[in-house]
Each structure stands twice: as structure tokens, then as C-alpha cells.
Amino acid sequence: MDHLQSSFDQTEQSIYKNIYQQEQNRKTNVKMLTTFETECPSIKNHSAIYYKERIYIFGGYNGQKNLNKLHILNLRTNVWEQPRFANDSNELPQGRNGHTSVVVNNKMYVIGGWIGQGQHASNQLYILDLDLLKWTKMETSGQEPGPCNMHTAEHWENKIFVYRGGDGKQYFSDLHSLDIITFKWEKVEAKGNAPPPRANHASCLIGDFIYIFGGWDGQKRLNDLYKMNLRKLEWTQIERSEWIQAPPARAGMKMISVEEIIYMFGGSGPSSTCFNDLWLFDPKCNQWQQCRVTLNESDDSHNSFEGNDQSGDSINNKQFLQNIQKSNQNGLMSSNLNVNNLELIKNKNNLMNNNGNGQTIESYLNPRSGHSMTLYKNLLYIIGGSWGPNYYKNYIALDIDPKPELTIKYDDQNTSSGCGFFQNLKQFYNNPQFSDVQFSFQGEILYAHKVILSLMGESFNTMFTLGMKETHKNVIEIKNIEMQIFKIIVKSLYYNNLELEEQQNGDLSLLFEVLRVCDQFLIEKMIIIVQQKIKELITNENIEEVLQMSLQYNASYLIKYCLWLQRRNKYQESLQQIDNQTI
Incomplete structure (x- = not known):
């Protein structure tokens, strides 16, 4: 028992360690959303x-x-x-x-x-x-x-x-x-090590501390970082020698704090250079990290603006590219910037299809300084700014907490439920015709076909082709799996969709058990479909229950989604509190 408990503890620690690492990674993974408006002011230092x-x-x-x-x-x-x-x-x-x-x-x-x-x-x-x-x-x-x-x-x-x-x-x-x-x-x-004189620096507040970064001292741009303890009225310089990486010296950038993390964007560097990079500073470990900015690929309104156009739909990728074209046609950007925007349109397929994760697009974010950066929920709105004589008439929104996406991809173009092959396949579920394998549950038989199951699940393929004892058996006894769970999975494979009885639709315990068995048999497509089904059932009332079950079953996507949803609710509650305080 002690060995089993130790094994469980190690597994649980591994899960939480994995979640922690995912949380750290998601803070540096940012999605870019943007729109262009003729009324957007073309200004800087506002x-x-x-x-x-x-x-x-x-x-x-x-x-x-x-x-x-x-x-x-x-x-x-x-x-x-x-x-x-x-x-x-x-x-x-x-x-x-x-x-x-x-x-x-x-x-x-x-x-x-x-x-x-x-x-x-x-x-x-x-x-x-x-x-x-x-x-x-x-x-x-x-x-x-x-x-x-x-x-x-x-x-x-x-x-x-x-x-x-x-x-x-x-x-x-x-x-x-x-x-x-x-x-x-x-x-x-104040006491302590105060910053040397400067202007055009950036600052933000976290708790009782004001953080001051960079700026111009009359001779050069800076990239030092100081904090002021407002309780003790004491300055402290954060030692650069401890930094693994750090943003280059700059002025005219903007900083903002989100969940006790500092985000910094843009600024001007030496020799007329300008930056379009987004950095994150974590005061807990005193480390900078450069964020990876990718183009938003989702049309989901939770992952985009809420009600961006008059129809109430979110601005998606197609509309984003159309807005760029419209902006260029209306002359909203200076001529040398039109080239970059047209390149974005020309290369949109590369942006969307680089290893399925999107391509980093820092090179498509116009470098700027003198802009503003404002937080709304999980979006950073970057407005205006300039690069030399070029003044921007656009605003950009960066989603610093994008909705988690399932990373496992499958091609459903040729496997949709409307495809003739799968329409015909349904008739063979639990049908003895052409059946070459039977699954036995305490005497009850489920008829199946090895070639179909091998195509659908890696474990089935291994079971039937690599000389295991099941390879040569026509009747396979199923143990340690409930009959209804196994039947749901096999039927879903033949129907190319999650097939549930009406009374099973909202049963979270049943769905998690289906997910566990799909994971056991390495049926990737069903793992996606089942998690999507569970996600649809999540409400504010059961989110804690789903999170605990996701932890129990090590459902990493659902863990990330539940944590994301809790953060979104927290954003909304915080904004509601602010609005209520001002009524």
C-alpha cells in the first residue's frame, strides 16, 4: 500500500508540475487580434x-x-x-x-x-x-x-x-x-538605490510596488529596472546580472501589470530603430521572457473581441485580412507600411499552417513607440504611436490569455459523418456480417471488424497485427472495462461521432470513463471528441467538479480549459466590481 500511495503521490506531483509548466508557457503565448478604423486617432505620446x-x-x-x-x-x-x-x-x-x-x-x-x-x-x-x-x-x-x-x-x-x-x-x-x-x-x-534621472521611461504598479524601466537619460537609452516599496518608501534596483535574457535598451515603451506579471511592448532604440516585441517580467523570479505572438486562428468569440462588428460576430482571421486590405485601399497607412500589410495577406497561409501552431508574427506587428497600452479583460489594446515620420492609424489587441486549443489535429475533410463511407459503415456496427472478431462481456457478444478498429485506434492495430494473443483469436474477453463504456466507444468509431443515449448525454462520470478508455486504446480522434463534449457541459456551477475530475483522469486539455474559464470569470467579476464602485 505504501508503494501504491507513493506512486500515486508521484503521479499527482507530475500532473501538477505539468500544469505549472503549462501555466508558465501560456503566459508567453499571445494571440494577435487587430482591426483598422478610420476614426482611430493618428497620434503619439497620448x-x-x-x-x-x-x-x-x-x-x-x-x-x-x-x-x-x-x-x-x-x-x-x-x-x-x-x-x-x-x-x-x-x-x-x-x-x-x-x-x-x-x-x-x-x-x-x-x-x-x-x-x-x-x-x-x-x-x-x-x-x-x-x-x-x-x-x-x-x-x-x-x-x-x-x-x-x-x-x-x-x-x-x-x-x-x-x-x-x-x-x-x-x-x-x-x-x-x-x-x-x-x-x-x-x-x-525615499531611501535605497534610486534610479538615475530619465524621461520617456515606463512604469506600472504591482501591489505596494512601483516598477520603473528604461527611458532616455539625455545621452543614451536604458534597460535597467527599479522598484519602489510604497510602504517602506525604499528604492531597489533589480540586478541585471541575474537575468537570463532581457529586452534591449529603449524609450517610449509601455508597461502594464496583469496577475502580478509585467507586460511591456514596443519602444524606440538607438540609431532610429524601433521595437515591436512583447516582453514579460515575473517579479517572483526576477526574470524577463520574450513572448511568442501568433495570429489568432480561432473564430470563437471567447477567443476574440466580443461583438466587434454590428452583427455581433467576433473579428476572425478572414475579416482581419480584409480589414488590412480595406485600410490600404483607404490610405490609412503610409506607403512603406502597405508593403508589410500586403505581405501579411500574401503569406497568410504560412501564418496559418506552420506546424499547426501558427507562425510568429512579430515581423508583421508594426514597430512603434509613444503608443498607449490598456488592459480590458485578457486583451491588451495598443493604440497609436509612431516610427519616425510614420504615425499609425490602427489599433491592435493582443490576447494574453487565449482560449486553450486541442493540439491533436485530425483530418476530418474526408471522414465527416456525411461522407458515404461512414454512412455505410454504420450498418456494420454489432453486425455479424463480415465480422472477424467478437468482444465478450460475461457471455454477451459485441461483433466487430479488425480492419475498421485497427484504422481507428493504435492499440487495436497493435493488438491485431503484432502477434499478440488477440491477433489469432476471434473472441476476445474484455475485463476491467464496463460493457456500456466499451460499446459507446466502438459504436462511436463506426458512426464517426460520439454516440450516446439521451440519458447518457450529461453524465460527466460516464464521459470521463469513456475518455479514460479512449486514452487506454490510443484513439486520438475520440479523445478530441469526448473532451469537446465534456467542455460543452461545463458551467459555472460544475466547473470545480470538472476540474477535479480532469485532474483525476489527467485530461490536460480540460485542465487548461477549466483554469482558463475560471480566469475569464475572474476578469469579468473584477470589471464588474470596478464598474459598481463608480456607480
């Missing part, structure tokens, strides 16, 4: 925040002037909405770029930015009521940070922390906090 299923884009530079426009992307319809302010036009903020926007409840706090006149960088604070669309210029007290441009800002408890960046003349490394109740500024006197 700000973006999420509020109630909308992304609010403010300000930015369009290659000619600073803007003070507000663009609103409805994430349900993917339509850009035109705001109607409650203010007169002379009460709106001046046009600016390089500012920051932070959302707290139903207010968007806009801090600083380059306004291009006078002292150039602003020290103003504007607040937009996102429900009333009313701007207010706020008066503050205390030790203000002064003019700030290309800085970063993060909300923590009842304060907004600003790591200043530049003022248009020089670079800083000072940290200031704004109490959003009293509107009093304080300069944070």
Missing part, C-alpha cells in the same frame, strides 16, 4: 485609461501639433464615440503630449505634459468627470513636482505617485505624491 468598457484617449501629438481631443473607443462595439463636453471650449485643457492620465473611480486625472509654449512643460492638474464629461482645472497645494513631461504616474490607495521625467530642459529622478482627497503634493523622501 494617454489612455479604461473606464466602463471604454478606452479614453486624451491629447497627443499628430506630427504637426499637440492635441486636446478626447477619443473614446467603445470596447463592446469597437466604434469610436464622439464626446460632448459639459464645458465651454475655453475651459478645456490645452493641447499636450507626454502627459499622464490616471483613473480613480469615475475621474480621470491628467497631469503635466508638453504644451509647446512658455515654459513648455506643464505643471497643471485637470480632472475629467467620466460620467458627466466635465473638465475641472484643480488648484493644488504643497510641494508640487513642477513642470513635468514624459513622466509616469501610478495610483495607490488615496495617492497618485509621479516619477517626474523631464521638464523640457533637464531630467529628474524625483518622486512626488498627490493626495487626491486634500489635493496636496508632497516630495517623497
Whole structure:
């Protein structure tokens, strides 16, 4: 018994180790979804925040002037909405770029930015009521940070922390906090190893820590990483010597935290280079990993935008490519970028059919800096940005938690249930005509045909062709498998589909036992079909039960799917809580 328990424990540990590795891998496997819109602003160095299923884009530079426009992307319809302010036009903020926007409840706090006149960088604070669309210029007290441009800002408890960046003349490394109740500024006197001065860096918040990465120090671009402990007010540099791999030095990138993981995209490098790579940093092990971005191959709305077009259907691969063509026809992209998009259309078959897993498409993601990156559920929306003189009029969505897919493929083009061969095959199920093998269950006989079963299952083929005792026997006694389970599997093979009685359709225990026996006989096609059937039966009420049974039967796809579904529910609950707090 001790030996059996030890064996079980080792098996269970192996399963959980496998799940952990899959979870680590899925964080670096990202699907690219994208659409092109004529209303999408062609800007860089703007700000973006999420509020109630909308992304609010403010300000930015369009290659000619600073803007003070507000663009609103409805994430349900993917339509850009035109705001109607409650203010007169002379009460709106001046046009600016390089500012920051932070959302707290139903207010968007806009801090600083380059306004291009006078002292150039602003020290103003504007607040937009996102429900009333009313701007207010706020008066503050205390030790203000002064003019700030290309800085970063993060909300923590009842304060907004600003790591200043530049003022248009020089670079800083000072940290200031704004109490959003009293509107009093304080300069944070922090201990530890503070970052050297910089601007155009990136930051994000995880728990009680602000992370600062990269930027421009006036002479060179950086790729160092620091964190500020907001409880202890202490800086720590994360040692690069420990990194196995790391992103190149850059500025103008964007970072965001998801489930205590940092994602970073894009940025500008030295000698006019620009990046289109997506990186992941895990604070638990202090390691960077570059993500593998592939084109979304699924038409499933769970794995795409929700309601992207007016019909409510998700934007799939075909529509994605059509949108690229339409964008080029309408002149939405500069001429040198049209070539890349046409190459994407020309090479779409390669994208879709590289070892069945999709081809990495970092080369098709336009390099950019000065863009924004906003999280909605499991999607990172990357909007605007530029590469040199090229300003992008598109937005991209990267699915950082794509729906798990069954990795075993089979060709159903010639084996569909409507095919004449399989239609005719049905009549031979449990039919003694031409039968050359019988399965016995305590005296009850099931008639079958060796050639058919050998084609359908690897174990059957081995049993009947490699000189095993069953090779020369016409009657095979089945032990340790329930008769109804074995009959379901054999009938399903003859019918080319999962054949269940009405009362068996929702029986999870029965289906998992069918799955176990299919795995035992290496019937890959049935393994797929049974898992798909179980997946269709999963609800919020039974998901925990299905997960436990999937662990028990080592059904790796169903384990991944249940964990994914639980995360999706968590995303939805988190958004609902945020929306409820602002009502």
C-alpha cells in the first residue's frame, strides 16, 4: 500500500508540475487580434485609461501639433464615440503630449505634459468627470513636482505617485505624491538605490510596488529596472546580472501589470530603430521572457473581441485580412507600411499552417513607440504611436490569455459523418456480417471488424497485427472495462461521432470513463471528441467538479480549459466590481 500511495503521490506531483509548466508557457503565448478604423486617432505620446468598457484617449501629438481631443473607443462595439463636453471650449485643457492620465473611480486625472509654449512643460492638474464629461482645472497645494513631461504616474490607495521625467530642459529622478482627497503634493523622501534621472521611461504598479524601466537619460537609452516599496518608501534596483535574457535598451515603451506579471511592448532604440516585441517580467523570479505572438486562428468569440462588428460576430482571421486590405485601399497607412500589410495577406497561409501552431508574427506587428497600452479583460489594446515620420492609424489587441486549443489535429475533410463511407459503415456496427472478431462481456457478444478498429485506434492495430494473443483469436474477453463504456466507444468509431443515449448525454462520470478508455486504446480522434463534449457541459456551477475530475483522469486539455474559464470569470467579476464602485 505504501508503494501504491507513493506512486500515486508521484503521479499527482507530475500532473501538477505539468500544469505549472503549462501555466508558465501560456503566459508567453499571445494571440494577435487587430482591426483598422478610420476614426482611430493618428497620434503619439497620448494617454489612455479604461473606464466602463471604454478606452479614453486624451491629447497627443499628430506630427504637426499637440492635441486636446478626447477619443473614446467603445470596447463592446469597437466604434469610436464622439464626446460632448459639459464645458465651454475655453475651459478645456490645452493641447499636450507626454502627459499622464490616471483613473480613480469615475475621474480621470491628467497631469503635466508638453504644451509647446512658455515654459513648455506643464505643471497643471485637470480632472475629467467620466460620467458627466466635465473638465475641472484643480488648484493644488504643497510641494508640487513642477513642470513635468514624459513622466509616469501610478495610483495607490488615496495617492497618485509621479516619477517626474523631464521638464523640457533637464531630467529628474524625483518622486512626488498627490493626495487626491486634500489635493496636496508632497516630495517623497525615499531611501535605497534610486534610479538615475530619465524621461520617456515606463512604469506600472504591482501591489505596494512601483516598477520603473528604461527611458532616455539625455545621452543614451536604458534597460535597467527599479522598484519602489510604497510602504517602506525604499528604492531597489533589480540586478541585471541575474537575468537570463532581457529586452534591449529603449524609450517610449509601455508597461502594464496583469496577475502580478509585467507586460511591456514596443519602444524606440538607438540609431532610429524601433521595437515591436512583447516582453514579460515575473517579479517572483526576477526574470524577463520574450513572448511568442501568433495570429489568432480561432473564430470563437471567447477567443476574440466580443461583438466587434454590428452583427455581433467576433473579428476572425478572414475579416482581419480584409480589414488590412480595406485600410490600404483607404490610405490609412503610409506607403512603406502597405508593403508589410500586403505581405501579411500574401503569406497568410504560412501564418496559418506552420506546424499547426501558427507562425510568429512579430515581423508583421508594426514597430512603434509613444503608443498607449490598456488592459480590458485578457486583451491588451495598443493604440497609436509612431516610427519616425510614420504615425499609425490602427489599433491592435493582443490576447494574453487565449482560449486553450486541442493540439491533436485530425483530418476530418474526408471522414465527416456525411461522407458515404461512414454512412455505410454504420450498418456494420454489432453486425455479424463480415465480422472477424467478437468482444465478450460475461457471455454477451459485441461483433466487430479488425480492419475498421485497427484504422481507428493504435492499440487495436497493435493488438491485431503484432502477434499478440488477440491477433489469432476471434473472441476476445474484455475485463476491467464496463460493457456500456466499451460499446459507446466502438459504436462511436463506426458512426464517426460520439454516440450516446439521451440519458447518457450529461453524465460527466460516464464521459470521463469513456475518455479514460479512449486514452487506454490510443484513439486520438475520440479523445478530441469526448473532451469537446465534456467542455460543452461545463458551467459555472460544475466547473470545480470538472476540474477535479480532469485532474483525476489527467485530461490536460480540460485542465487548461477549466483554469482558463475560471480566469475569464475572474476578469469579468473584477470589471464588474470596478464598474459598481463608480456607480
